[in-house]
Amino acid sequence: MSTEYSRPPLKVIWLIQLWLLLLLFESGLVISEVPPHYWETPYSQPYFDNSSRREVTATVGQAALMHCRVRNLGDRAVSWIRKRDLHILTVGILTYTNDQRFQSLHSEGSDEWTLRISSPQPRDSGTYECQVSTEPKISQGFRLNVVVSRAKILGNAELFIKSGSDINLTCLAMQSPVPPSFIYWYKGKRVMNYSQRGGINVITERSTRTSKLLIAKATSADSGNYTCSPSSSDSASVVVHVINGEHPAAMQHGNSSASSLRWRPVPLLAITTTTTTAAFAVTWNCNWNWYCNWSNVGLFVTWLPAALANSWRRHWSTSWS
Secondary structure (H helix, E strand, C coil): CCCCCCCCCHHHHHHHHHHHHHHHHHHCCCCCCCCHHHCCCCCCCCEECCCCCCEEEEECCCCEEEEEEEECCCCCCEEEEECCCCEEEEECCEECCCCCCEEEECCCCCCEEEEEECCCCHHHCEEEEEEECCCCCEEEEEEEEEECCEEEECCCCEEEEECCCCEEEEEEEECCCCCCCCEEEEECCEECCCCCCCCEEEEEECCCCEEEEEECCCCHHHCEEEEEEECCCECEEEEEEEECCCCHHHCCCCCCCHHHCCCCCCCHHHHHHHHHHHHHHHHHHCCCCCCCCHHHHHHHHHHHHHHHHHHHHHHHHHHCC
16 A cells, blocks of 8 residues: 655645745845955956066166066056155146157057156166055056266277287277167267278177277377267267387387377476575585675576476486386
8 A cells, every 4th residue: 555645735835945945144144245355356356467677777868667577467557656755747648748759658458557758867767666556556667767868989099000010999888777779979070980081990789789890000190089979879089099119118009108208398397496405505614694606606606507408307207118
């Protein structure tokens, strides 16, 4: 004899489920509202991409760029702030300073926000912050160094070259963060890189920031002021003298200074000392009297030219050594 169980009506099942839900709500086992921070996981909040270069070196007059990369920005805003005075420079792509050299660059859909400073000066060196308007705010610092790039020609500022020898000048672009796009050589106002005179060769190596000017078999016409002018550096100059048949001591093939060729007059102190000593000797022999025998005066007149000549001879012997 089998017993059959009848299934309860559907309405009864719904009522039982509703009753169970009411019990759960009253007991607090069901959370009626999701906490606000539930969805704010670290991956949904804005954060900085640390692959950005944080130390930037720029040359005076060349635009400085600082790149800030922010992931998951959402509807937040990115601002650039100058740390030394907490001055807000830009918000989004808008500039909030009267100094129009500052500009925020951003492409739609990109994670990169770039602060551009055109024609930076040494006073612009310092720390700049890329700030995101989260709560609390997050920021990333960038250090800017603005340097003055100068050219330097190796050797003395004045060179003496023997006629027929080669002129060899080497120029360096000092403190240049990037290699110069070009380095021009000038003689006066004439560009030497494209000179029609034969025997001139310019060798420029951008990677090492150096340039060499070679002039074969120099003549007196090659004398003059030579200037090295890199694209992003202050220029440097040297005066070259090409001379014929001068004293060998002055010929160092561009390594001796101009002072070795200049006439050196006898110092006034030497003449004064010699004359004063002689006069004192005569006065001493005369016993400080107003009169003196002519033999002492004659001794003084005879001795003075010899003493001066001896001073000249010693001076010239040291000036040529």
